[in-house]
Amino acid sequence: MGHSTEKSKGTVCVTGATGFVASWLIKCLLQDGYRVRGAVRDPENYEKAAHLWALSGAKERLQLVKGDLLVEGSYDAAVAGCEGVFHTAAALVRIKSDPKPGAVTYLDEYSWSSIFFCTKYQIWYSLAKILSEQEAWKFAFLHSIDLVVVLPSFVIGPCLPYPLSKTAQDICDLLNGGRNFGIHGRMGYVHVDDVARAHILVYETPSAQGRYICSAQEATPQELVQYLADRYPHLQISTKFNDELPKMPYYKLNTTKLQRLGLNCKPLDVMFDDCISFLEEKGLLKRKPEKTPTSSSTPDEHSKDSVLQNV
Incomplete structure (x- = not known):
């Protein structure tokens, strides 16, 4: 990811936007005032992205665009004009x-x-x-x-x-x-x-x-x-x-x-x-099924x- 060099919040891209970490990252970015461009394989699949559109600020500052890691060049449009890119993959130890x-x-x-x-x-x-x-x-x-x-x-x-x-x-x-x-x-x-x-x-x-x-x-x-x-x-x-x-x-x-x-x-x-x-x-x-209370002390x-x- 690149660094933010301006005080005002700009536009950033998040890849794999519907994923576990990416979704929460988008939630935080929207809370912080960023405009977010989320890259997904099928931006028309509203059901899969419903949890993103439900986020506060999504209607005003979230855009979903097509991006597929297996297709060379498919991220060009997604990152164009963005000040930073968050690619959510990470190495395991x-x-x-x-x-x-x-x-x-x-x-x-x-x-x-x-x-x-x-x-x-x-x-x-x-x-x-x-x-x-x-x-x-x-x-x-x-x-x-x-x-x-x-x-x-x-x-x-x-x-x-x-x-x-x-x-x-x-x-x-x-x-x-x-x-x-x-x-x-x-x-x-x-x-x-x-x-x-x-x-x-x-x-x-x-x-x-x-x-x-x-x-x-x-x-x-x-x-x-x-x-x-x-x-x-x-x-x-x-x-x-x-x-x-x-x-x-x-x-x-x-x-x-x-x-x-x-x-x-x-x-x-x-x-x-x-x-x-x-x-x-x-x-x-x-x-667990509820048990009948006993006189034993609570841990x-x-x-x-x-x-x-x-x-």
Whole structure:
């Protein structure tokens, strides 16, 4: 994305406008007074973009135009006259080394996902993001484009598009007792609003450059499900997984660079409170059958949040 150099809000383009992160980014951009040109494969598909047109300011300052990544030149009209472009794809972080007991690996903006790993295990979505970002950096260098990249971890929060995105559906399944979430391994988690705000922050900061990791907290699948089961006992969250969890390296994401720009991400409880409230409003979560009240004492609320405080 390019930087904003004028005090007044101008016109920006958001690619993949109907996606999970892109939709929330457009919501924030409209709130901040920008004119937004959203690129989608079919701008005439009103049903798919209905959640965008429902946003405050959309009728006055949102325009949907055609743009298809698989068609060369299809974005020319979409970006023409825009002061900045937000392309919402981001690289994922993986570790190639074997885990060492007690060792902590800190990953920063210089850490890249393994092309060999993604190819070997046919993780094509992640591989596409890695290769796309690498090509973007080459193109930006050759054409003197001011490129800044935001690297979000696993995104949590209200999902404006419906049907749910793959990320949101994975969380919905987990909260409904699904046992396949363990395949994700240890990950960072971040609120969708923080991801959107991070994009706008680096765009509006002339000194921003390079890559910025956007994440709030890391957790293993087991740590996460235990935390969620304790915090939301009314939901049918399972603390077991279908497959034995593989040994994964213990790592932390270094988000100092983004914090120095002034962004402090919302904690785990806020992102899941918002996510669960949204899913419950949509009627997508199953509640446990109510039990007959007993004389047993109620667990201390503080203990519900203790599992991940020091993770």
